[in-house]
Amino acid sequence: MLGYLARRLAMTIPTLLLVAIAVFALVRLIPGDPVQVMLGDAADPAQAAELRAQLGLDQPIPVQFVHWIAKLATGDFGHSITNNLAVLPLILDRFQVSAVIVLVAVGLAACIAVPAGLAAAWKQNSLLDLSVVGGATLLLSIPSFWLGLLLLLLFGLKLKWLPVIGYVPFAENFWQAATFIVLPIVTLTMVEIGVLTRMARAASIEVLRLEYVTHARAKGVPEWRVLARHVLPNAFAPTWTLIGLVLGHLLGGIAVIETVFTLPGLGRLLVDSIFARDYPVVQGCLLFTAVIYVVVNLIVDLCYPLFDPRVAVA
Amino acid sequence: MRRCRPSPAWALGLAAVGLLAMLGKAGAETLLRTRLNADIRSTDPGTNRDANTDGVIGHVVEGLVAFREDTSIGPMLADSWTVSNEGKTYTFRLRQGVKFHNGATMTSDDVVWSLKRWLDPATQWRCLSEFSTTGIARIEKIEAPDPQTVAITLDQPTALFLPTLARPDCGQTAIIHRDSVGADGKWIAPIGTGPFKLAEWKRGQYVDIVRFDGYVSRSEPRTGYTGAKDAKVDRVRFNVIPDSSAAKAGLLSGSLDVIMSLSTPDLEGLKSQPEVQLSITPGLALTGILFQTRDPLLKDVRIRRAIALSIDTPQIVDAVMEGTARPNNSALPIGSPFYGEVQSHGYQQNLVEAKKLLVLAGYHGQPIKMITNKRYTYVFDSAMLVQAMAQAVGINIEIEVLDWATQLDRYNRGDYQSMAFTYSARLDPSLSFEMLTGPKASQPRKVWDNAEAQEMLRQSMMIDDRAKRQALFDEMHRRFIADVPMIVLFNNSELTALRKSIKGYAGWLYPQPRFWGVAVE
Numbered sequence: 001m002l003g004y005l006a007r008r009l010a011m012t013i014p015t016l017l018l019v020a021i022a023v024f025a026l027v028r029l030i031p032g033d034p035v036q037v038m039l040g041d042a043a044d045p046a047q048a049a050e051l052r053a054q055l056g057l058d059q060p061i062p063v064q065f066v067h068w069i070a071k072l073a074t075g076d077f078g079h080s081i082t083n084n085l086a087v088l089p090l091i092l093d094r095f096q097v098s099a100v101i102v103l104v105a106v107g108l109a110a111c112i113a114v115p116a117g118l119a120a121a122w123k124q125n126s127l128l129d130l131s132v133v134g135g136a137t138l139l140l141s142i143p144s145f146w147l148g149l150l151l152l153l154l155f156g157l158k159l160k161w162l163p164v165i166g167y168v169p170f171a172e173n174f175w176q177a178a179t180f181i182v183l184p185i186v187t188l189t190m191v192e193i194g195v196l197t198r199m200a201r202a203a204s205i206e207v208l209r210l211e212y213v214t215h216a217r218a219k220g221v222p223e224w225r226v227l228a229r230h231v232l233p234n235a236f237a238p239t240w241t242l243i244g245l246v247l248g249h250l251l252g253g254i255a256v257i258e259t260v261f262t263l264p265g266l267g268r269l270l271v272d273s274i275f276a277r278d279y280p281v282v283q284g285c286l287l288f289t290a291v292i293y294v295v296v297n298l299i300v301d302l303c304y305p306l307f308d309p310r311v312a313v314a
Numbered sequence: 315m316r317r318c319r320p321s322p323a324w325a326l327g328l329a330a331v332g333l334l335a336m337l338g339k340a341g342a343e344t345l346l347r348t349r350l351n352a353d354i355r356s357t358d359p360g361t362n363r364d365a366n367t368d369g370v371i372g373h374v375v376e377g378l379v380a381f382r383e384d385t386s387i388g389p390m391l392a393d394s395w396t397v398s399n400e401g402k403t404y405t406f407r408l409r410q411g412v413k414f415h416n417g418a419t420m421t422s423d424d425v426v427w428s429l430k431r432w433l434d435p436a437t438q439w440r441c442l443s444e445f446s447t448t449g450i451a452r453i454e455k456i457e458a459p460d461p462q463t464v465a466i467t468l469d470q471p472t473a474l475f476l477p478t479l480a481r482p483d484c485g486q487t488a489i490i491h492r493d494s495v496g497a498d499g500k501w502i503a504p505i506g507t508g509p510f511k512l513a514e515w516k517r518g519q520y521v522d523i524v525r526f527d528g529y530v531s532r533s534e535p536r537t538g539y540t541g542a543k544d545a546k547v548d549r550v551r552f553n554v555i556p557d558s559s560a561a562k563a564g565l566l567s568g569s570l571d572v573i574m575s576l577s578t579p580d581l582e583g584l585k586s587q588p589e590v591q592l593s594i595t596p597g598l599a600l601t602g603i604l605f606q607t608r609d610p611l612l613k614d615v616r617i618r619r620a621i622a623l624s625i626d627t628p629q630i631v632d633a634v635m636e637g638t639a640r641p642n643n644s645a646l647p648i649g650s651p652f653y654g655e656v657q658s659h660g661y662q663q664n665l666v667e668a669k670k671l672l673v674l675a676g677y678h679g680q681p682i683k684m685i686t687n688k689r690y691t692y693v694f695d696s697a698m699l700v701q702a703m704a705q706a707v708g709i710n711i712e713i714e715v716l717d718w719a720t721q722l723d724r725y726n727r728g729d730y731q732s733m734a735f736t737y738s739a740r741l742d743p744s745l746s747f748e749m750l751t752g753p754k755a756s757q758p759r760k761v762w763d764n765a766e767a768q769e770m771l772r773q774s775m776m777i778d779d780r781a782k783r784q785a786l787f788d789e790m791h792r793r794f795i796a797d798v799p800m801i802v803l804f805n806n807s808e809l810t811a812l813r814k815s816i817k818g819y820a821g822w823l824y825p826q827p828r829f830w831g832v833a834v835e
Binding site for chain 2: 030031032033036037038040041042043044045046048054085093094145149152153157160163164167195213233235259260261268272275276277
């Protein structure tokens with residue numbers, strides 16, 4: 001187990017290095033640079049050159065890359081060009097916001113989607129199945145920003161139950177913080193229910209057709225026990241993989257929801273930094289997201305044997 | 315020795331006063347909540363800055379002089395000044411009894427220290443280059459003959475000295491207390507003289523400024539960045555809210571009091587809201603269509619002129635700005651004191667003449683690429699309308715939409731055929747022309763490369779005589795219209811929405827808010 005872990009972690013190093021190179025190069029391939037964005041239409045060339053030199057942007061790109069990697073190796077992600085904040089604390093600060101929303105939303109979505117998918121598969125082609133599939137497809141097709149804005153309009157403006165803008169960290173005031181993230185969580189949960197229900201249903205249908213399910217039923221095992229004992233654990237494994245992928249994907253990328261609800265999350269930080277061409281922050285965010293992806297998938301793989309005894313981690 | 319013991323009655327009185335003070339403080343703090351579309355860059359004026367930074371810091375610090383409502387220069391921390399030595403020495407009399415936020419009284423020593431700090435390259439002041447050999451003038455001497463007097467000597471006379479000192483993007487060349495920086499010269503926080511002091515900056519979330527109780531206001535009425543500055547609210551909170559629909563929702567739900575820099579499509583929804591009032595003020599920023607006069611096709615002035623004659627500027631402005639802005643083909647903004655009868659003459663739509671010019675130029679439908687962006691909807695909309703109108707005389711404009719940073723890059727390199735573009739506000743007519751005029755060989759971003767215009771511009775920066783400057787600007791306008799290096803369409807408006815409970819707010823030519831004189835009822 002430990003050997004497996006060590007090997008998996010070692011394997012991530014080349015992956016991350018490739019990501020680092022790609023990210024560094026791609027960000028610089030986009031036309032425009034942070035100095036121009038900072039100075040706007042009033043960019044005096046001498047002033048721009050001076051600022052570039054201050055920021056080290058006048059050096060050859062390979063030299064800049066080596067500087068960046070050397071600092072990364074010591075855990076220093078550099079400083080933002082636009083506001084001079086240290087990048088790693090900035091990312092961690094923003095990540096907390098995104099992580100709470102994503103973890104709660106995906107958790108809730110899984111709690112609803114897995115039983116719903118199982119029920120739909122159990123009663124395949126019934127009215128229940130039709131409504132679950134229909135509902136999931138509908139949720140999948142709704143753009144999250146639109147759903148978010150509608151919820152804002154209803155609960156923020158019309159009913160005035162929840163605040164419309166702003167964010168309070170949990171450490172400051174738990175209940176107030178909760179009121180700010182209810183709507184983003186609901187929005188994300190609804191979208192993810194759509195994704196996960198379809199997966200849970202498909203996996204359950206496959207398992208329900210297998211011989212050991214027929215065998216169990218033939219033995220006279222009660223139907224609830226067939227579902228709970230034989231179908232659910234086996235059908236959950238592929239859904240679990242999907243949850244891992246979804247988590248990895250969302251932890252760095254709920255920029256749209258963060259923008260609609262004005263939350264200072266990681267996704268918005270990334271988007272804003274791209275528009276401002278804030279290279280160190282863009283690089284930091286993307287690399288951090290890659291690390292999260294790798295770590296989440298590693299955790300998912302390590303948990304796999306818990307659901308599927310046929311898979312052994314060695 | 316006699317020991318002094320407070321009597322019980324005395325102690326009781328003291329406690330009562332303390333309690334009252336606490337109650338008063340707890341119950342009555344008035345808060346005004348507004349919005350920034352992005353976080354400020356720093357609290358150091360005129361260095362690591364952008365428009366949001368200038369807007370917040372403009373409440374905290376002040377300079378010797380400041381812009382008035384009509385962009386003329388008025389005294390701020392200076393009481394008056396005289397110009398001597400053939401226009402090269404400015405002697406400022408300082409106002410008496412001006413307090414810094416730490417309670418210290420401002421003297422000429424502080425002014426000299428602040429100015430020397432700005433001129434130190436280590437400060438990285440944005441406007442340092444203005445006072446170098448390539449700028450408007452070099453500062454040769456700064457002296458303080460007495461605690462209320464400061465004399466600044468330049469190496470040559472310039473009409474732009476005071477306007478440059480007052481520029482908001484230069485941090486208004488703020489006079490700050492030396493404790494604003496640490497012993498190592500590093501910036502800590504602004505200890506200024508403004509009507510508000512900086513309270514808290516929660517990065518990515520909000521900036522709070524609170525009323526400075528020791529503020530000594532000027533006596534004349536509020537005008538621009540000077541005049542009376544009476545802080546009527548205890549605290550102003552600038553919330554960082556990038557998304558404009560979220561900001562609008564915040565205003566409607568009552569969690570925001572003021573939102574600035576609205577776009578025209580926002581107005582329609584807000585007009586009908588009973589709890590919202592609007593403030594629409596003409597601005598200084600300028601939107602128009604730039605032409606690359608070195609382009610093989612567009613170097614022919616007849617084609618550029620044909621485009622200018624094919625469009626109906628008033629109609630474009632009406633459609634794009636929905637009645638909030640007036641058409642203007644001049645490089646000078648309508649609000650400028652130098653905008654007169656001459657400047658009001660621009661292009662008249664004339665399709666027959668446009669077609670004739672195209673035939674003469676041998677134009678037969680070659681595509682003309684026009685860059686635009688969606689960051690500024692009015693820029694995008696303007697490009698679309700120009701394209702449609704030019705099509706009517708057979709001009710084939712192809713629109714290319716880029717993100718703002720990419721467009722800026724192309725602009726700075728002069729790498730375009732034409733582009734719809736927006737310039738930020740310039741507070742002096744010379745600067746309005748300076749942003750457009752210059753040799754393309756050394757400054758590719760400049761649109762108007764005309765040697766005679768450059769000479770007139772240079773003169774306008776040197777002489778202080780108003781009539782002579784006006785004559786120069788009039789002549790430059792005529793040539794600008796004849797050369798068609800760009801088509802100016804309009805000056806943007808500053809659109810602000812406020813809750814009805816906000817009293818005393820007024821926009822002005824410069825696109826920055828002022829929260830002194832503003833009350834929450």
